[in-house]
Amino acid sequence: MHRRLCLGVLASLALPGPARAAYPDRIIRIVVPFPPGGTTDILARLVADRLDKRFGQHAIIDNRPGASGNIGTKAVAGAAPDGYTLVMATINTHGINAAVFKSLPYDPVRDFAPVTVVASTPNVLLVNPAAGIADLAGLIRLAKEKPGTLAFGSTSTGGSPHMAGELLKVMAGIDLTHVPYRGGGPMLNDLIAGHIRIGFDNLPSAIGHVRAGTLRALAVTTAERFPGLPDVPTLAEAGVPGFDVPAWFGLLAPAGTPRPVVDLLQSRIAAVLAEPETRTRLLDLGATPGGASPDAFAEIVRREVARWPAVVARTGVTIE
DSSP: OHHHHHHHHHHHHHSOGGGSOOSOOSOEEEEESSOTTSHHHHHHHHHHHHHHHHHOOOEEEEEOOOGGGHHHHHHHHTSOSSSSEEEEEETIIIIIHHHHBSSOSSOTTTTEEEEEEEEEEEEEEEEOGGGSOOSHHHHHHHHHHSTTTOEEEESSTTSHHHHHHHHHHHHHTOOOEEEEOSSHHHHHHHHHHTSOSEEEEEHHHHHHHHHHTSSEEEEESSSSOOTTSTTSOBHHHHTOTTOOOEEEEEEEEETTOOHHHHHHHHHHHHHHHHSHHHHHHHHHHTOEEOOOOHHHHHHHHHHHHHHHHHHHHHHTOOBO
């Protein structure tokens, strides 16, 4: 059935002039495999809003959280390959999860047609301002004085914020207890309330709290500082040389989606991301705009899938 559908869409795109069926001619569904309020959700809603305003291309957001993004991602892997169902994927749904889960309900390479990277961002190491931790050196010192007693929250088990925390433990030689949450929103709420003292999050969902002073950013996880927070050092600068864990977010369709449909989606999304208004908004959020070609994005996914098994072997993180 999917093959017949693909051939039908492809044939319609090849027809000349008035005979060509318009794509898209109905609402596109963007599945966000994480709860509302986190970085993935924020970026998906921004793209949907700009597609609507610029091209009149209506898109709705369908939040399907659970299992570190696997539930929503699996749903898209099994959807009709017609361009009307996309997933806002992340470095963990299409990279880390393949390493940390003993069994993954989809293949991040074989089951998807990459469209484009929407944005990349640092992860950020955060503390509650009342926690008494002024900088990374202070955190490391406290962790070494009281091994195993400090807890850090993250957006999910196996997500890039979690893995950034695990890598910090290994590289700094400290013992922290991981507290997983179901998304950035719930974790940030507990961090602000003081239920946990330390957290790792993607920068876009945390940057407003950092600027408002309700959370303190100790360091970003990328090799370079983020331009929107020039006073926040990298973890490498702050005392952990060689630390570099960026995060990316991108849209993928089910495998078998006709290439003309994928190319049209990529060109429209890239045009949206190139708009000065969108670029400014993304930088304000803590993200760098994307727009990569489908082939370039496919290579990013392949590289991430190959990268993380070594990190997982080093940290010992696995999920049943």
